[in-house]
Amino acid sequence: MSDCCSPKGYRWAFSEKNARADAQSYRRKGLDSTSRRIVDYLKQRGVEGRTLLEVGGGVGAIQIELLKAGVTRAISVELTPTYEQVALELLREAGFEDRVERKVTDFAQSASEFAVADIVIMNRVICCYPDMPVLAGAAADHTGEVLVMSFPKRTWWTRAMLAFGNLALRVTRRQFQVFIHSPAKILAEAERHGLHKAIDAPGLFWEVAAAQRSL
Numbered sequence: 001m002s003d004c005c006s007p008k009g010y011r012w013a014f015s016e017k018n019a020r021a022d023a024q025s026y027r028r029k030g031l032d033s034t035s036r037r038i039v040d041y042l043k044q045r046g047v048e049g050r051t052l053l054e055v056g057g058g059v060g061a062i063q064i065e066l067l068k069a070g071v072t073r074a075i076s077v078e079l080t081p082t083y084e085q086v087a088l089e090l091l092r093e094a095g096f097e098d099r100v101e102r103k104v105t106d107f108a109q110s111a112s113e114f115a116v117a118d119i120v121i122m123n124r125v126i127c128c129y130p131d132m133p134v135l136a137g138a139a140a141d142h143t144g145e146v147l148v149m150s151f152p153k154r155t156w157w158t159r160a161m162l163a164f165g166n167l168a169l170r171v172t173r174r175q176f177q178v179f180i181h182s183p184a185k186i187l188a189e190a191e192r193h194g195l196h197k198a199i200d201a202p203g204l205f206w207e208v209a210a211a212q213r214s215l
Contacts, residue, residue: 019059019086026061026090034150034206038123039065041199041210042148047071053117053142055107055135056125060087064094066119074100075114077107111138118144124206126151132181133189140193146212147190152180153207183207 025032031039039062048070054063057076060083067074076087081104091097105113108131120143122135129135139147152158162178170177187197187209195211 016082016085019083022061022083023059023086023090026059031061031065034203034208035062035065035123037201037203037208038062038121038148038150039069041208042066042119042146043069045146047119050118050145051075052119052121053077053114054121054123055139056122056128058083058087059090060100060102061090062121062123063100064090064096067094067096067099071119072099075117076100076102077114078102078104079106080104108135108138111142114142116142116144118146120147122147122149124150126181126186127179128176130177130179132179132186136186136189137193140190140195140211143195143211143213146198146210147195148208148210149186150206150208151183151186152178153202153205154180154183158205183209187211 030036047066050071052063052066052071052074054060054074055077056079057063058078060076063071063074063076078084084102084104087102088097091100107114108129120139122139126132126135126149136149139149152162159180162180183200187200190211191197195213198210198212200209201207
């Protein structure tokens with residue numbers, strides 16, 4: 001882990017308070033728009049009987065929706081323990097606590113501990129990790145069928161906005177930073193690990209991209 005992003009910094013950015021707010025939002029309104037785009041894309045492809053690995057799944061809302069749609073089992077990998085209690089509460093409410101295995105670890109550094117899954121998701125994760133090639137490569141290596149990712153769209157105004165935000169984080173010594181990695185380089189890394197681009201769909205701020213393995 002680089003100095004910019006320490007365990008303390010991640011726990012601040014992804015706190016228990018944020019987890020409770022995310023869970024309440026999901027209970028009231030369902031998935032946010034970016035998560036809905038990911039789920040809709042996967043449902044169009046077909047998820048029945050598939051396994052799922054989600055890296056940085058937060059409270060697990062995407063996992064719950066895909067389990068409802070036919071995914072058989074899911075593994076959730078989180079970098080901090082701050083989401084665990086709330087995520088387990090949501091799983092119990094949905095009746096899926098026996099179909100999701102939750103792990104707290106740095107996936108990029110412990111990927112060898114995990115099996116390949118049909119579907120791998122990293123929703124708003126790559127932008128929070130300094131070593132994009134290692135993380136994207138590990139995710140691609142664990143993809144049996146399709147890898148779906150979302151990350152900030154790379155434009156002048158998103159870069160300017162996040163540069164200002166990162167400056168504020170450094171001034172306040174939060175030990176956390178947001179990255180805008182090149183979408184082309186992210187997909188190129190997935191392709192270097194045996195996948196090929198399926199979609200690349202920019203939104204207002206979040207870009208959703210997918211890479212699939214040839215059959």
